[in-house]
Amino acid sequence: METKRLRIAMQKSGRLSQDSQALLKSCGLKINLREDRLIAHVENMPIDILRVRDDDIPGLVMDGVVDLGIVGENVLEETMLERQALGLSVEYKTLRRLDYGDCRLSLAIPQEQVWSGPESLAGARIATTYPNLLKRFLAEQGVKFKPVMLTGSVEVAPRAGLADAICDLVSSGATLEANGLKEVQVIYRSKATLIQAAQELPADKQALVDKLMPRLQGMLQARESKYIMLHAPKDKLAEISALLPGAENPTIMDLAGDTNHVAMHVVSSESLFWETMEKLKALGASSILVLPIEKMME
Numbered sequence: 001m002e003t004k005r006l007r008i009a010m011q012k013s014g015r016l017s018q019d020s021q022a023l024l025k026s027c028g029l030k031i032n033l034r035e036d037r038l039i040a041h042v043e044n045m046p047i048d049i050l051r052v053r054d055d056d057i058p059g060l061v062m063d064g065v066v067d068l069g070i071v072g073e074n075v076l077e078e079t080m081l082e083r084q085a086l087g088l089s090v091e092y093k094t095l096r097r098l099d100y101g102d103c104r105l106s107l108a109i110p111q112e113q114v115w116s117g118p119e120s121l122a123g124a125r126i127a128t129t130y131p132n133l134l135k136r137f138l139a140e141q142g143v144k145f146k147p148v149m150l151t152g153s154v155e156v157a158p159r160a161g162l163a164d165a166i167c168d169l170v171s172s173g174a175t176l177e178a179n180g181l182k183e184v185q186v187i188y189r190s191k192a193t194l195i196q197a198a199q200e201l202p203a204d205k206q207a208l209v210d211k212l213m214p215r216l217q218g219m220l221q222a223r224e225s226k227y228i229m230l231h232a233p234k235d236k237l238a239e240i241s242a243l244l245p246g247a248e249n250p251t252i253m254d255l256a257g258d259t260n261h262v263a264m265h266v267v268s269s270e271s272l273f274w275e276t277m278e279k280l281k282a283l284g285a286s287s288i289l290v291l292p293i294e295k296m297m298e
């Protein structure tokens with residue numbers, strides 16, 4: 001269905017919802033969101049946000065039902081494999097990998113069991129929501145297994161006697177531990193990603209995407225960067241710069257009444273660890289301030 005408004009699909013409720021909504025808001029979208037509504041209107045731009053189950057997002061983009069989607073790479077890759085097997089279109093464009101939704105798809109077994117590699121799962125029943133990613137991994141290892149498809153509560157499957165092992169998402173590992181399981185093999189690492197339908201968009205919609213992308217890029221870059229201010233001995237400027245990632249072009253300013261030191265301001269592409277601060281201090285730097293950056297545009 002053709003609409004004049006750009007359609008963006010994102011997860012309705014779950015791990016990616018808050019961050020995705022916050023990211024779009026930070027790009028200037030005023031989202032009129034009502035919890036019970038599946039479509040949220042953006043008040044100040046011709047954009048509609050479709051709030052759906054995350055599993056549906058890759059298909060909506062690949063079928064061109066929505067223009068953009070924010071989804072975990074794990075779900076994207078799993079859907080690709082599933083659609084490939086069904087002979088459906090798997091085309092899309094990745095616009096930007098995002099900085100949230102970090103997790104890994106891993107194999108886990110009961111804590112008391114000994115792990116001697118993927119081959120120890122030969123013939124095992126493995127519970128998962130990601131049968132295609134699991135099949136691909138174990139096929140590469142030459143291991144045959146019996147998939148047990150579960151769409152939730154995968155971690156309880158071994159205790160419930162439904163499976164011998166599981167293949168599920170892990171972040172802190174707390175859920176595995178709470179269920180008496182241990183992570184033994186990572187099979188896929190994932191983050192949230194912004195994707196676009198493969199077919200060409202009408203010019204006005206593409207113009208809107210082209211307007212939003214530098215804002216998104218700027219927000220993500222700002223989140224990854226820090227503004228660092230410090231006083232430095234003039235004869236140690238090169239050594240101090242070398243300690244600050246992305247500080248090729250520092251701003252150097254004279255300090256009133258001090259001819260031996262200068263003020264140095266840099267945008268660093270990474271957060272500054274305490275260890276680096278201590279090294280800066282050892283080189284004679286003082287008054288070191290590390291500030292977050294709200295927005296950036298190059």
Ligand SMILES: Nc1ncnc2c1ncn2[C@@H]1O[C@H](COP(=O)(O)OP(=O)(O)OP(=O)(O)O)[C@@H](O)[C@H]1O
Pocket residue numbers: 011012013014015016052053054055071072073074075100101102103169170171172190191192
């Ligand atoms: N513990 C985690 N930490 C960080 N990101 C995660 C974590 N678990 C999952 N994710 C990412 O967030 C996505 C959504 O996870 P969530 O658990 O909300 O999915 P769901 O239960 O399948 O939701 P839905 O109801 O939309 O189908 C996952 O596909 C993954 O990319």
Ligand SMILES: O=P(O)(O)OC[C@H]1O[C@H](OP(=O)(O)OP(=O)(O)O)[C@H](O)[C@@H]1O
Pocket residue numbers: 014015152153155168169170171172173174175176
């Ligand atoms: O390693 P951890 O930090 O414990 O995270 C892993 C858990 O997080 C996700 O579920 P979520 O909590 O989103 O709930 P869900 O099962 O309802 O999807 C995932 O499916 C795991 O169960």
Ligand SMILES: [Mg+2]
Pocket residue numbers: 053054055
């Ligand atoms: Mg889901």
